[in-house]
Structures are given as structure tokens and as C-alpha cells.
Amino acid sequence: MNKKLKIDGIFAEALPVLNQIVEAGFEAYFVGGSVRDRLLNLEVNDVDIATSAQPHEIKEIFTRTVDVGIEHGTVMVLVEGVSYEITTFRTESTYKDFRRPDSVTFVRSLEEDLKRRDFTMNAIAMDAEGYIIDPFAGIKDLNAGIIRAVGNPHERFREDALRMMRAVRFSAQLDFEIEAETQVSIKENAPLLEKIAVERIQVEFEKLLTGTWHANGLAAMIQTRLYLYCPELANKKAALVSLIQDENKFEHVRQAWAFLLYKIDEYDPTDSFNARKFLKAWKLSNKLMDQAVMIFNALKQRVTNKILDEWEVFCLGKEFALETESLVQHLEEPPAFDKVVNIYEHLPIKEKDALALTGYDLMNATATKPGRWMSEAMEAALQAVVYAEIQNDKEEILTWLIEKNLIPGLNDE
Ligand code: ATP
């Protein structure tokens, strides 16, 4: 007798979708991460649905559909304002270059579909009544906290090398062990990671870094030598090892990157570590890169000076200043959140735009052509106001800039 679960929460909401497919004469199941997380009593945010119906058949059943990945068998359907991804049972028969295939073959049996999935814990299905279909003993592995490849691990990793990164990131998210044979196989096939697009490795690595047990994931990356084939990590073992000691969780991915940068910088024997170049190799978005580098630089200041000062808090803004402060916990120091909030609350101005002096005012003060001097003068004025050396008053700022010789072309007067 199969295990039976109560269909509740998000599964209950999605049940009409499953039923509609079943009423049309096809099979439909909840699968993948949603079933795994439900079995682990973790929060489930979206459900994956697998079906024997082909994409064109799904499109006949539902009135509102979007072709999101029809070549891979995925159709999005909209039911009562909620979107669901429905994927036709498929196998991935042709793998080129150790990457996931560009074409798939649709099959009519659930079991064949579950067989192409990466780990036993991800190859469990649940039907509309809550009955569990678990042909690869995924529940047993879930209960034991084991990440085990479905079938022959060697073949599975050679089909799609990204699965190796998925294994280590699940160990970081779930506090699971990678089963011995699966682990050996990752070690053997680790070089194949180089065939995988950096963007896909990045997704998994970020999930690893922000996982509650990132130390586990990093330890597994070192043990399996996967880190050697990740962008710019091959000669960063010491920094990664030092991160394994860290038991605090990162709340935001930008903090995780910032802290990794900090550790790499700390352990860099050449002292010429280029944070931006490192993150570029990982293909971070410009926005995330800017944020991570900003927090990294601020953390260095914070550690050196034991406190973030007014200017640093001003540049970071309250949110990022607190995120920087929170990183000192990872260095086994108590964070001083109150101090940061206090500094922020007492800043004379909170934004650049609030400065009482504009570029126009500067241009009107001298006949000198606009140029670099202007941004330098503005920055100096901003700092003086933020440090409360002068009031945020146009005349006072101008007088101060003149005194400091920061406006060229005035000396002869
Ligand atoms: P998350 O909770 O991070 O979403 P997930 O396991 O749900 O984890 P998804 O990328 O959403 O990951 O994939 C959904 C399901 O598709 C997985 O549970 C697994 O069954 C299957 N899957 C995803 N990626 C692969 C892969 N590279 N190889 C084999 N099966 C995969």
C-alpha cells in the first residue's frame, strides 16, 4: 500500500488543475521539488505538475495557456489567476557535450519520467488523492538525509554535469549527505562542470551559499573537487575552507558574495585580488555585482576601524549598512546594529540629492569650464556635510569649497 498524504495548502489550490487533466483522460501528478519539500514539511511555494498529456493536449484542456518551454514539454496554464507549469512526461535521450539536451522525447509513463530526474528525493510523485509513487525509494533517502543519484550516478552526471552542482547545493539547503557512490562519481566527473554555462552554475552556487548549511555544501565542493572547475575558485581553497567554519546563514545573496569576497581577499597571498573581475567571471548582473562589491568594501572598513562611520553609512544607506554590520557575526564578533541605526538617524542628509549645492551653483561660481573638478568638489562638499563639518547651506558650502581651493579660477580675484 502506497503512502498517502493529505492534500492541503498549495496542493489543494492546484488540485482542480490535476483533476481537469485526469477528467480529460490523462494522468497528472505533483512531482519534483514540491513533493520533496512537502515530505520534509518544508514550505512549498510552487508545485510542479507532470502529465501524460502532450503540450497540444494540455492546450486543448485549458482556456488560458502560455508556451513557456513547449520544446521541452512545458506549458504554463492560468487558472483562477494562478499560473502552473505543466510538463509532459519525457525522457532526455540525446545528450551532447555533457549538457542537458536541446530535444526531448515524450513518453506516456510516469515511471520513465521519474527515471530521468536527478536524485531519488526529486523523483517522487503524488497523485490527486495524495498517494505517493516512489519507484526509486526516495522517501527512504529523504528520511535518512541522503542525496542519491537515480540509477547509475556516473551516467547521470555525464548526461548533465550540472547535476553535480545540484547535489552540493541540496546538501547545503537540506543538511543532507551525498551518498558514497554518488560522491565518488562527482569526484570523477567534476571536470565536466567546465562544459556547463556559468549562469547555470551560478544559480546553484548562490542557492548553496544562501543555504542554511552552506558549510556542508562548501565542504562537499572541496571533497569532490568541484570547486576546481568553478569560475576563479581553483586557487581559492584556503578561503573556501575558512568559510566552512562559518555556521551563520546569509540572508541575502549579495551578502553571501560580499563575504566570500572578503574571505578570498583575506587569504589572497598576492594582495591584488580584484573583486569585480571575480564576480564578472561568475557572470553576476551589474546590479548584484555593485551591491556585493559595495558591501565587501564596507565590511573591510568595518573590520579595520571597528565601526562604520557616518560617510560609510550614508553611502551604503540603512539597509545595506545593517547588512554589512550583520556580516561581522560571520567573523564571530557581535554586531552593533543600534550604533548603525543611530548613526543613520543622525545623518544631516540621507541622500546625495539633498545636498544644498548643485552643479549649476558651482558653474555660476566660476568661469572655469565644467570638468572633473566639479564632481570632486561635489563629493568633498557632500562628505563635509555628512560629517557635519559644515551646515547643508548653499552659501556655507560655497565658502568652504573656496577656502579649500576646490573651485578653480577664483584665486586671482
Ligand atoms: P528548488 O526547490 O530549488 O526549485 P527543485 O528540485 O524543485 O529545487 P527545479 O529546478 O525546480 O529544482 O526542478 C524541478 C524538478 O525537475 C527537480 O526536482 C527534478 O526532479 C527535476 N530536475 C531539475 N533539474 C534537473 C536536472 N538537471 N537533471 C535531472 N532532473 C532535474
Ligand code: MG
Ligand atoms: Mg522547483
